[in-house]
Amino acid sequence: MNKDIENEFLEKAEVFKALSHPTRLFIIDAIKDKRMSVKELSEIVEIDISTMSKHLNILKNNKIIQGEKVKNFVYYRLAIPCVLEFMTCAVKTINKK
Amino acid sequence: MNKDIENEFLEKAEVFKALSHPTRLFIIDAIKDKRMSVKELSEIVEIDISTMSKHLNILKNNKIIQGEKVKNFVYYRLAIPCVLEFMTCAVKTINKK
DNA sequence: TTACAAGTTGGCAAAATTACCAAATACTTT
DNA sequence: AAAGTATTTGGTAATTTTGCCAACTTGTAA
Incomplete structure (x- = not known):
């Protein structure tokens, strides 16, 4: 793979990768209004x-x-509150399916 | 893992997962203005x-x-043009590092 | 028809991700 | 100090992702 292209997009891809798991999307939704502890979150998600x-x-x-x-x-x-806007776009995508 | 939570966030996570690779982010950037063929893209990225x-x-x-x-x-x-806005937020995140 | 070019699909090996358990750390409370 | 709670870290097995090659499909052009 071309190194310049890899350098340009690898970091950005890491951010998307961080968001690409249902538990982690739940976390973002759960703490958007109030902060929560590790134990609280683990008990709600049941992991x-x-x-x-x-x-x-x-x-x-x-x-x-x-x-x-x-x-x-x-x-x-x-x-980073702007991640919530990501969700809106993701939902638009899902609605097309 | 709690099934209700999984059902609510799994589809959204799939969209983020689709975006979580440098080659795929390059594709989105490359075709945002003009459409491109598979061969063109593969030669630029060198894969x-x-x-x-x-x-x-x-x-x-x-x-x-x-x-x-x-x-x-x-x-x-x-x-889905709104994926380009995702990028803007991702960059904000990266700049914090 | 034959040869060629573009794209897709199946298979495989290497690498990355995920989830649990067990052990270690950090901090409180008795 | 000893015990208890919350969190983190290391290890490991199961699963998923990734990228190449080879083979196949589709459509073009001689």
């Missing part, structure tokens, strides 16, 4: 807390969310 | 034409692009 922690880490590494430690909880919130 | 065909198929299955056969060429163009 292992370690799995949830890793999903949150993927979003955090891409600066899509950010965490804040309070006591021994970590509360996460949206760092 | 096998069969690989390019598969990438195009992933985008087509998600209704992000659409193809039109002319002679023995297939020209692809954008079907």
Whole structure:
């Protein structure tokens, strides 16, 4: 693959990849209004807390969310509100199917 | 994983997954103004034409692009212009890093 | 009809992703 | 200090994605 093209689009692709999992899209929807802890999120989605922690880490590494430690909880919130607009476009796409 | 949550977010995640590869983001950028054939795209990106065909198929299955056969060429163009706005948000995210 | 070019599909191996468990860390509370 | 709760990290197996080659299909042109 051409290196210039790869350099230009790889970082952007990483952001989309971070959003390409149902659990991570749920997270974004869930914390858009109020911050939530890892345990709260894992219990709602019904997955292992370690799995949830890793999903949150993927979003955090891409600066899509950010965490804040309070006591021994970590509360996460949206760092990039524009991701919500992504959703609107995704839904338009789905409605075409 | 909770089934209601999975049902609500799986389809949307598929759209993001379709966009989560540098070659596929390049395609979207390349055909945003003018339609292009599989061979043209594969030569620019420098990958096998069969690989390019598969990438195009992933985008087509998600209704992000659409193809039109002319002679023995297939020209692809954008079907959902709003994906370009996704890019703008992705870049904002990248600039934070 | 024969040869050629564009595109698609199937198969396979390498790489990446995902989810669980177990163990480690961080912080509280008794 | 000891026990308990929340979170993170390492390891591993199952699944998915990716890219090439080879073979096949479709349509063109000699």
